[in-house]
Amino acid sequence: MNRIDVKRPRNVLDHRKKQFADPAYKESQYPHRLNFYSTPPTADITLEQFEQWAIDRLRVLAELEACSFRNKTPAETALHMKPLLDKYLPLDATSSNNSKLHLQRQKDHYSHFILRLAFATTEDLRRRFTRVETMLFRLRFQGDDSRERAAFVRTLNLDWEPVSEDEKRALSPQLATTIGFGYGKRAQQVLDEDWCKVDWMRVPDLVESRKVYVKAGKAYVPGREQQSMVLNAYTKRLEEALELTARALPRLDEDDRLTPILNHLSKNFVAPDAGYTGTGSAVEGAEISARNIDALSQHFPMCMTHLHRSLRRDAHLKHFGRLQYSLFLKGIGLNLEEALVFWRSSFSKITDDTFNKEYRYNVRHVYGDVGGDSNRRSGGYSPYSCQRILTEHAPGPGDAHGCPYRHFTLENLGTLLRASGVTDRAVLQGVKEDTENQKYHLACNRVFEHLHKTEIKRAKDDGVMTAAQLETIVHPNEYFKRSYLLKNMDKKTQKDVKMEG
Amino acid sequence: MPHSDPSPSPMEEEVAAVAGSSPQPEEDFVMVEAGEVQGVVEKPTTAAEPASAQAKADEDTEVEIQQEKKTEVKLEDLFAGMDSDDDDEFPSSSKPQESRSADTSDASFELLRIYYQRFFPWRYMFQWLNHSPVPTNDFKHREFSLWLHNDAVMRYQSYNTSDLFRKDVMRLMPRRIEIGPVYTADPRDRKMFRTSTAFQPIAKELCFDIDLTDYDDIRTCCDKANICNKCWQFTTMAIKVLDTALREDFGYNHIMWVYSGRRGVHAWVCDKKARALNDQQRKAITGYFEVVSGKQGGKKVNIRRPLHPHLSRSLDILKDHFLKDVLAVQDPWQTPEKAEALLQQIPDTELREALRKKWEASPGRASTSKWADIDALAQTSASSALDSKDLLDAKQDIVLEHTYPRLDAAVSQKLNHLLKSPFVIHPGTGRICVPIDKDRLDEFDPLDVPTLQGLVKEIDEWVETDGAAAMAAVDVAGPGGSSQDVKHVQDWEKTSLKPYIEYFRSFVTALMKDERAATVKREREEDGDVEIKVESMDF
Known part of the structure; x- marks a missing residue:
């Protein structure tokens, strides 16, 4: 056996197996700035380094995630992240000849693997970790020197099939359209571009947005779009590696120095919408019951106001509307019995029988009262955050769910806002600009601030709320909570108003 | 719930009558034994009495099973896998009740029994989903969901053979059958797996759903669930666009279009590559086709x-x-x-x-x-x-x-989305969900599709007219020419369902042929691998 091991060169190992290969000591070399993290680190580091490096990386990742929640554009994100990256996780180009180059790359390498350990435990953490790590990778990939990037990509062995000159010529009119030139125009550009063709399944996002020409199952990817393929490969490998890490975790041979650190790390990375799962987030002093919803709806953000009005108007909501709205109501503290009363009475045009057959189950499912084991154990779904509402299930005709700032036309949005008491010209103009720049959160927060401007001013003057408590709202339930508390400040002592930031 | 009336109902007598009047009942039965699965005509004596006796005997346990199944279903994750009420076939919540109450009447129940017994193309359905003559995991691990008449939905049903599938359907008489994905393991055993990774969907046909209600803002002739030949043209053009793109762009060859029975069509892309697509890829292909947004x-x-x-x-x-x-x-x-x-x-x-x-x-x-x-x-x-x-x-x-085609994206995006099976009967219209021959797309008339009532009528008429002709043919052949010379005619061949099942058969044959070629090739490659391994172990 030994003889075979010696003979076999290490790099024939599958990258998935690589991270669990015998941990023979190996001095890591980092020829490239970017790293696919296929080989785990083996050198020794101190416990302090272990913790500090992980925390530094976590800080960067958390901020990146916040950027995506606030819908910042890639350019804004890059700008916002630059000082943070320079401080916590600097990574210089090979050409910079920085003496710290090796150290920087080592820290990047190690911190990535430490966080893998911390975030491999649950499906949810794995998904989020993959998402933000991919964002970080994309940021760095875009910022990389083009020559170094090309050299790095070559080492990945992604087996892309180049498109021959003849084929380029033959398909020139079709290819031209995907890089932004009309038929027949600038055929030379097509020939100059560095095309490759791959199975379309490998570049689903490019196919989805029709950014590539697809023929007989092959996607023709122009040079500039090859980034998406690299990113996909990165995500895919990371997902697989995390899955394997999760399986190996129970066997982590550990002397309880690392486990507390790892647990601590993963706790600091809870999902922002996890805070609204049960009745725990209910606002104190508010009577949340089925007959009270109409009165409470003055505290709802526009998305929920629209759902509520549609429900009252049509005595019905379609599937995703029901889902979004009932989760929100659950989040503000409406319990299951009250929810059933609310939906039953709201669907006034149908018989008890129809309601019991077609809707009752769904409401109970949302509360985790029925459904598969995991659904019941976790108490149903979490209320949707803005992020989910903005990105998932865009509303179709007849749907009332979604985010009005994103999914409405300007006229419809204007009508909705005016009906909700927003008549100030400057505010409406501001909302218009925000939505045009795809800053839906800003628009929503602008409306919030307008509708609560006297209360916010008072709260600030009285020192009831700190600036941190008044930062951008990224969750409809946070909107409700804040609105309710602000409008009911008189009824409370200062202590009650304390909110977590 | 099987029919439990002790005295044979008019319908049962009809079954017996049909069977009795066919020229060679004994021969028919032998043919069935020899492996003909679909369109079974039972011996006249066995048709009515034993069936209802059996039904009586089973009735008590039956009810229990139903109850159990029903609660079991309620515990399942209906939320994720099932259609929401909105994309159901019924436009409003009051509609289904009418049709359901009509369904549960004995007459329609008997019609359904006749249909499953004599018309439903069991063998081709099996071949279609199995991709091979002998049962494989493609069929055995496939989820079926049966919609019963008491509104319960039995999800995660699976069958080891085509015969078991048929028997279960005959037992439960579902008013609707839906087809789900192939799982990593037998769906009936899903509770045995602790982690979600051990039991998950791995393959399903890539499906598309076009529904004319999505065209309501641009069609002026009808609205809601109603259709006519004028607005059916929207479907025709949608099929042309999608079919062309699926073939030319994505390189798929085995695309079947199926009329959904009322106001839409489903596409089943059955190529092996299409079946293996994951959710992300399905979402991508849906996005590729999306042009008209619902803004x-x-x-x-x-x-x-x-x-x-x-x-x-x-x-x-x-x-x-x-x-x-x-x-x-x-x-x-x-x-x-x-x-x-x-x-x-x-x-x-x-x-x-x-x-x-x-x-x-x-x-x-x-x-x-x-x-x-x-x-x-x-x-x-x-x-x-x-x-x-x-x-x-x-x-x-x-x-x-x-x-431009307007798709119901939810159907296409998820691997585990269930879709109504071809050849089931639409409960509202009674029309059979027949496949549409793409080469004769312009001739297809949704209002002229065979209905269950129509089929039963047709087969009676056939017995009277064509049956006599067949008898005459035997006479002409003389005493020497035995009845075996006369080709056994399946029940569906005697009706207007014939062209649709023949189309389905040719579709399935072509699919299986491709599949077999791929398997042989893969086996050859695997053999090659084994040889190399043997060599490498040899040092």
Whole structure:
């Protein structure tokens, strides 16, 4: 056996197996700035380094995630992240000849693997970790020197099939359209571009947005779009590696120095919408019951106001509307019995029988009262955050769910806002600009601030709320909570108003 | 719940009568034994009595099982896998009740029994899902969901053989059968797996769903669940566009279009590669096909220029349909409001005003003329600001809005989405969900599709007329020519269901042939691997 091991060169190992290969000591070399993290680190580091490096990386990742929640554009994100990256996780180009180059790359390498350990435990953490790590990778990939990037990509062995000159010529009119030139125009550009063709399944996002020409199952990817393929490969490998890490975790041979650190790390990375799962987030002093919803709806953000009005108007909501709205109501503290009363009475045009057959189950499912084991154990779904509402299930005709700032036309949005008491010209103009720049959160927060401007001013003057408590709202339930508390400040002592930031 | 009336109902007598009047009942039975699975005609004596006796005996336990199954189903994750009420076949919540109450009557129940017993193409269904003559995991691990008459849905049903599938359906008489994905393990054993990774969907046909209710804002002839041959043309053009793109762009060959029984069509892309697509890839392909967005009010088509090759090709396909089937037949801009909506899409104010003036002057002006007016006025009005490129783009957008396929994306995006099986009966209309021959797409008439009642009538008539002819044929053959010379005729061959099942058969045959070729090739490659391994172990 030994003889075979010696003979076999290490790099024939599958990258998935690589991270669990015998941990023979190996001095890591980092020829490239970017790293696919296929080989785990083996050198020794101190416990302090272990913790500090992980925390530094976590800080960067958390901020990146916040950027995506606030819908910042890639350019804004890059700008916002630059000082943070320079401080916590600097990574210089090979050409910079920085003496710290090796150290920087080592820290990047190690911190990535430490966080893998911390975030491999649950499906949810794995998904989020993959998402933000991919964002970080994309940021760095875009910022990389083009020559170094090309050299790095070559080492990945992604087996892309180049498109021959003849084929380029033959398909020139079709290819031209995907890089932004009309038929027949600038055929030379097509020939100059560095095309490759791959199975379309490998570049689903490019196919989805029709950014590539697809023929007989092959996607023709122009040079500039090859980034998406690299990113996909990165995500895919990371997902697989995390899955394997999760399986190996129970066997982590550990002397309880690392486990507390790892647990601590993963706790600091809870999902922002996890805070609204049960009745725990209910606002104190508010009577949340089925007959009270109409009165409470003055505290709802526009998305929920629209759902509520549609429900009252049509005595019905379609599937995703029901889902979004009932989760929100659950989040503000409406319990299951009250929810059933609310939906039953709201669907006034149908018989008890129809309601019991077609809707009752769904409401109970949302509360985790029925459904598969995991659904019941976790108490149903979490209320949707803005992020989910903005990105998932865009509303179709007849749907009332979604985010009005994103999914409405300007006229419809204007009508909705005016009906909700927003008549100030400057505010409406501001909302218009925000939505045009795809800053839906800003628009929503602008409306919030307008509708609560006297209360916010008072709260600030009285020192009831700190600036941190008044930062951008990224969750409809946070909107409700804040609105309710602000409008009911008189009824409370200062202590009650304390909110977590 | 099987029919439990001790005295044979008229329907049962009919079964017996049909079987009895066929020339060689004994022969029929032998043929069945020899492996003919579908269209079984049982021996006249066994047809009525034992069936109802059996039903009586089973009745008590039956009810118990039903109860158990029902609660079991309720515990399942109906939320994720099932259609929401909105994309169900029923437009409103009151509709299904009517049809359900009609369904549970004994007469329709018996009709359903006859259908499953004699018409449903069991063998080809099995071959279609199994991709091979002997049962494989493709079939054995496939989820079926059965919709019973008491409104319970039995999910995660699976069958080891085609016969077991048939028996279970005959036992439960579902009013609807849905087909789900192939799982990593037998769906009936799913509770045995602790982690979600051990039991998950791995393959399903890539499906598309086109529903005419999504065209309500542009069709003027019907709305909601109603359809006619005029608005059916929307489906025809959608099929042409999608079918072409699936074949040319994505390289798929085995695409079956199935009429959904009321107001839509389903596509089943059955190529091996398509079946293995994951959720992300399914979402991508859905996005590739999405052009008309549901944005509330305002512009519905928002696409980049220059046009992607798929879109310019689609426009070529759709152009004629737009003039012929939309402008002339639907007259979409008849009312002043609709005309105003059209005007809003004209990029130039001056041209818009000129058109508005002209149309207000002649209220009844047809859409075809209005469409022509746009170009005519654009040429005559010397508006300097008018960009002919912008106008062309706007016109293309309008054509796409009125013709381009509108898909129910939810059906296509998820691997574990269930879809109604071909050849089940639509409970509202009684029509059979038949496959549509793509080469004869223009001839397809959704209102002329065989219905269950129709089939039963046809087969009775056949016995009277053609049956006699067959008898005569035996006589002509003389005493020497035994009845074996006369080819056994399946029940469906005697009805208007024949062309549809024949089409399905040829579709399935072609699919299996391709599949077999792929398997043989793979085996050969695997053999090669083994040899190499043997060598490498040899040092």
